[in-house]
Amino acid sequence: MSVIDTRPLAALLATYPKVALGFLPTPAHPLSRLSAKLAAETGRAVDLWIKRDDVTGLASGGNKTRKLEYAIADAIAKGHDTIVSGGGFQSNSARQCAAAAAKYGLKCVLGLHDGYLKNEEYIRGGNVFLEELLGAEVRIYHGCSSADSIRFATEELIAEGRNPYVIPVGASNSLGSLGYAQAALELIETLPASDLPTSVVVAVGSNGTVAGLAAGFAAVGSDIEVVGMSVDESAEATEAGVRALIDDIWALDVPQGTLNLRIADLALGDGYGIPTDGMREALRLLARTEGILLDPVYTGKAFAGLLAELRLGLGLAQSNRILFWHTGGLPGIFPYRAELAL
Numbered sequence: 001m002s003v004i005d006t007r008p009l010a011a012l013l014a015t016y017p018k019v020a021l022g023f024l025p026t027p028a029h030p031l032s033r034l035s036a037k038l039a040a041e042t043g044r045a046v047d048l049w050i051k052r053d054d055v056t057g058l059a060s061g062g063n064k065t066r067k068l069e070y071a072i073a074d075a076i077a078k079g080h081d082t083i084v085s086g087g088g089f090q091s092n093s094a095r096q097c098a099a100a101a102a103k104y105g106l107k108c109v110l111g112l113h114d115g116y117l118k119n120e121e122y123i124r125g126g127n128v129f130l131e132e133l134l135g136a137e138v139r140i141y142h143g144c145s146s147a148d149s150i151r152f153a154t155e156e157l158i159a160e161g162r163n164p165y166v167i168p169v170g171a172s173n174s175l176g177s178l179g180y181a182q183a184a185l186e187l188i189e190t191l192p193a194s195d196l197p198t199s200v201v202v203a204v205g206s207n208g209t210v211a212g213l214a215a216g217f218a219a220v221g222s223d224i225e226v227v228g229m230s231v232d233e234s235a236e237a238t239e240a241g242v243r244a245l246i247d248d249i250w251a252l253d254v255p256q257g258t259l260n261l262r263i264a265d266l267a268l269g270d271g272y273g274i275p276t277d278g279m280r281e282a283l284r285l286l287a288r289t290e291g292i293l294l295d296p297v298y299t300g301k302a303f304a305g306l307l308a309e310l311r312l313g314l315g316l317a318q319s320n321r322i323l324f325w326h327t328g329g330l331p332g333i334f335p336y337r338a339e340l341a342l
């Protein structure tokens, strides 16, 4: 049994200014019907919980809300009047940036690029539609990476004489990741000790969420295991990126501790944004047993990874209580309508 002391992490986080963007703490609750169904199917006890960062409250919610609380405060403190960020057409991060900028009276310019789907809803609907509704200016670049599309937009803005504050892909720098060190603290402070999970499962894209959670639990001396389900790169490449980011988080003086971190890629399939049957089943299962919506790119694949480990008797099958950290992404579901084969 580890000794939990939240005070050093809480004290460190209090030294970083943040704005208020989310309705926090988010709820955490058991998935009773799904647990019973999976226990009957696997013949083993299953105790599944969910943490609802899909309902943070910022323009359809999601994990970027917590990261942007630190990023927007930094932008304001440094005197910027424009936020620049971006990603793929259906970047949830870009949509949350647009909403956060609107709430604090900042301009927002988003560099977006093409991805797996080519349909009209993917290019103009979902998150892109919401970004324009939120008042952001969308600039489109073809055949480049997310980092490139943000860089191109930034270079154009500087050439136009503006002074933009750059929020990187997924707001996943060390400052943004503090939002998830804070979230680890929130889980421990808001759940009774007897309700805390043995494992937390989360989707991994640009690494900030999983890195912040792992660093946060380590900082308070918690031995909760953090399992990151990669939806973008191999487990090896993802883990290298996550560990490098944790080093950057530690460089912000977050107390260091023993990490209990595992990255898996069994749900990645053929690559980022490319549907898998496991993802399709996960979306249907959670919707139809618990009335909760997952997205096809991040949470659907992460939940599929969780289900696969339980059914195959791997990793998470040995965990007494598993908490799935829902990171949002709902607007990205609509362009996938034809792909979901309901």
Ligand SMILES: Cc1ncc(COP(=O)(O)O)c(C=O)c1O
Pocket: 062, 063, 091, 092, 093, 170, 172, 203, 204, 205, 206, 207, 208, 209, 210, 295, 298, 299, 327, 328, 329, 330
């Ligand atoms: C809905 C959703 N879940 C999970 C993630 C992954 O989080 P991170 O980029 O911090 O790894 C993202 C963004 O990348 C996302 O939009």
